[in-house]
Amino acid sequence: MIRRTIREWERIGYGSDESEIPEAHADRLAAVARASVLSGRGGEGVLEHRRKGLRARGVVGVIATPDCQLEILPKIEGGGETEVSDETLRARLIHMLAVAYDLPIEAGALTQLGWQRETVLELLIRLFCSKLTDAVRQGMPRHYLEHEDDLRALRGRLDVTRQFSTLAVSPQKLACRFDALSPDIALNQVMRAAISKLSRLTAAPDNQRALRELTFVYADVADVPPSALRWDQIVLDRTNRRWRALLSLADLFLSDRHQQTSAGTIDGHALLFEMNVLFEKYVGRILSRALSDTSFRVSLQGGHRDCLYEGDIGRFRTRPDLIIRQGEQIALIIDTKWKRMTPRIDNPKQGVSQADVYQLMAYGRLYNCSNVMLLYPHHADLPNAPIHQTYSIATMDSDEKLIVATLNLDGTRIDHQRFLLERINSCLEVEIS
Numbered sequence: 001m002i003r004r005t006i007r008e009w010e011r012i013g014y015g016s017d018e019s020e021i022p023e024a025h026a027d028r029l030a031a032v033a034r035a036s037v038l039s040g041r042g043g044e045g046v047l048e049h050r051r052k053g054l055r056a057r058g059v060v061g062v063i064a065t066p067d068c069q070l071e072i073l074p075k076i077e078g079g080g081e082t083e084v085s086d087e088t089l090r091a092r093l094i095h096m097l098a099v100a101y102d103l104p105i106e107a108g109a110l111t112q113l114g115w116q117r118e119t120v121l122e123l124l125i126r127l128f129c130s131k132l133t134d135a136v137r138q139g140m141p142r143h144y145l146e147h148e149d150d151l152r153a154l155r156g157r158l159d160v161t162r163q164f165s166t167l168a169v170s171p172q173k174l175a176c177r178f179d180a181l182s183p184d185i186a187l188n189q190v191m192r193a194a195i196s197k198l199s200r201l202t203a204a205p206d207n208q209r210a211l212r213e214l215t216f217v218y219a220d221v222a223d224v225p226p227s228a229l230r231w232d233q234i235v236l237d238r239t240n241r242r243w244r245a246l247l248s249l250a251d252l253f254l255s256d257r258h259q260q261t262s263a264g265t266i267d268g269h270a271l272l273f274e275m276n277v278l279f280e281k282y283v284g285r286i287l288s289r290a291l292s293d294t295s296f297r298v299s300l301q302g303g304h305r306d307c308l309y310e311g312d313i314g315r316f317r318t319r320p321d322l323i324i325r326q327g328e329q330i331a332l333i334i335d336t337k338w339k340r341m342t343p344r345i346d347n348p349k350q351g352v353s354q355a356d357v358y359q360l361m362a363y364g365r366l367y368n369c370s371n372v373m374l375l376y377p378h379h380a381d382l383p384n385a386p387i388h389q390t391y392s393i394a395t396m397d398s399d400e401k402l403i404v405a406t407l408n409l410d411g412t413r414i415d416h417q418r419f420l421l422e423r424i425n426s427c428l429e430v431e432i433s
Contacts (some may be wrong), residue, residue, distance in 0.1 A: 001097045001203040003119060005086050006056050007075035008275065015055035023066040024117040032063050032268035039355040046272060059337065060093060062121035062203055062272035066180055070367070071119040076340040076379045084380070092409055098271070099413055100281035101252055104131060104245030111168065117229060121271055122204045129198075129210035132191060136217055139186055141240045145356055151176050184221050186233035193226050194250040201269055223261060226254045249284075267355040277386065279338040280321045283375060283420070287322065290417040296300050296331065296424075299323045305366045320363050330369040331428055335360055341376050341406060350387075360402055361393060370400045371427050378406035387425060403427055 004021050006012050014023040018199060021029075030049035033176035039045045048055040056072045063070045073089040074096075105127065118126070138295070148159065157177025163175040195218060199211045231251075253271070284300040291298060302323045302375050306314030322334040335356065342351040352374060360372040371421050378386050386406045393400040405423055407416065 003071070003203075004069070005073060005119070007073045007089065008056055008058055008060060009075065011050075011053050011055040011102075021054065021068075021070070023298050025065065028065045028268060029068060029070050029143075032065060032270055036272055038272055038274055046270070058275050059272050060275055061270065062119050063268070063270045063272070064121060064203075065268040069119055069203060071121070073120075076338070076377055080117065083368070087248075091122075093120060094123060095413070096278055096282045097252075099285050100278055102245075102248045103252065104249065118204065122202060122207060123270075124252070125198050126204070126210075126248070126313050127209045128194065128246070128253070129207060131216065131246050131249065132195075132214060133210065135242060135246060138242070139245065140183050140217075141185065142181045142183050145181050145182045145184065146177065147182075148175070148177050150174065153347040160181065168302075183218075186230045187240065187247070188218065188221045189224045190229055190234065190247065190254070191230070192221045192223055192251050193229055194253050196223055197226065197253055217327075225280050227241045229254070244266075271415060275338045276336075279377065280336045283334070283336050284322050285411065287420055288322070289425075290421050291324070292424075296324055296326050299325070303363075303367060307366065317365060318363065320367070323367070330367050332371045332373060332424065333360070333363045333369050334373045334375055335363070335365060336375050338375060340379060341382060343381055343383070350404070357402065364393065364400055364402075369414050371403070372401070373403040373405060373423075374429060376406045378408040382406065386419065388426065390427075401427070 002013060002021065002025055012026075013020050015024060016022060017167055023121065026049075030047050033039060033046040033049075034043040034047050036059075045057060045104065046059045048057065054070075060072045060074050062072070067380045071090075073097050075418065094105060097103055103124075122312055136167045147273050149155075150170075150173040152173060154174050155176045157176070159175040161200060167175050190208060195214050199215065200206070202208055202211065236247070280300065284298060288298045291313075301319045303320050304316055305318055307316035307318060309315065320333045321336050323330055324332040324334070337356065340351060344350055356374055360374060364370065376387075386408050388406075389404045389406060391404070392398040393402055403423075409416070
């Protein structure tokens with residue numbers, strides 16, 4: 001099994017060296033990448049398939065074929081972070097995924113899972129196997145399901161119609177309808193489908209062994225294709241709420257909206273995430289938790305107000321990344337940007353694009369909001385302290401403000417939560433604790 005790791009916007013050349021990839025494997029990986037919903041119209045939104053090598057774009061995760069895995073880790077576009085190890089970036093990515101998608105990853109849990117030497121995909125599979133094994137030891141969920149069977153003694157109630165039609169010539173049998181406790185329920189079918197899918201994806205021997213054992217445990221559960229799973233029939237209550245975290249992991253592996261794709265005739269799969277979207281979801285979840293006990297609330301991709309009207313028909317609908325409301329009033333609009341800011345010594349505008357500024361000014365006008373913010377990830381080429389720069393819009397003494405800020409992704413979720421609260425306190429000139 002060949003495993004290679006690169007970062008966003010980096011290139012890996014063809015060859016047999018450990019820092020290269022054989023061209024035949026690269027061709028198959030590129031074919032899998034083109035099948036992803038993130039590949040775009042040109043087919044190269046995930047990987048650029050070039051004459052001398054592959055180049056990653058702004059998508060992270062793992063692309064896998066039966067004999068090769070290519071891991072793409074997050075990196076701010078254009079530079080920086082050259083001294084940051086793959087292990088640090090891998091831990092950062094998994095932490096962001098855990099927060100954004102409610103995955104059951106406790107602080108420090110990955111130190112026992114071999115995160116220094118495994119890809120993100122293998123780590124998530126190992127975590128799933130470990131959690132599922134612990135859960136089934138406590139008992140697999142079962143529900144009473146209605147069964148029909150022809151028995152020699154009455155069980156449950158008699159199916160009169162079937163008894164005097166189909167079994168009219170077999171009076172020694174009784175057409176019975178009865179309820180029996182069964183593990184073949186929607187929740188277990190989701191777990192079985194995840195086990196089947198991951199058995200084809202993993203290359204780590206311990207993961208393969210754990211999945212074989214789990215396949216045996218779930219032998220009495222129907223192997224339902226992911227597209228036919230009945231997620232709507234899953235009800236989590238006090239008797240099975242410990243399965244909530246596992247359901248989030250299974251959803252990550254099985255759901256199309258997380259870009260897990262099959263390349264049709266190519267034997268391969270991908271688990272990919274667009275960093276712009278992941279960064280937005282991560283910040284949104286952090287803010288939602290930070291403001292949960294306050295009078296403020298957060299909505300992601302909300303608003304939906306139109307820029308222009310043609311008669312009574314709206315045109316150019318807007319969807320700000322994050323809107324913070326207090327009651328019916330919009331207090332702050334945040335647009336997250338997974339882009340690299342430049343040091344002020346290199347560029348007085350610090351790489352903030354004119355289009356982004358115009359977009360935020362339009363949001364302020366459309367939503368009658370006097371405070372708007374551009375939020376970028378912090379990186380090593382910037383000063384140590386996170387950036388928080390306030391600009392007056394249109395005039396020097398304007399009450400309308402545009403804030404440019406950065407979020408340092410080092411540290412814990414609590415650190416990020418505290419930092420974002422400080423930024424909001426400063427923007428709104430209130431004290432939120």
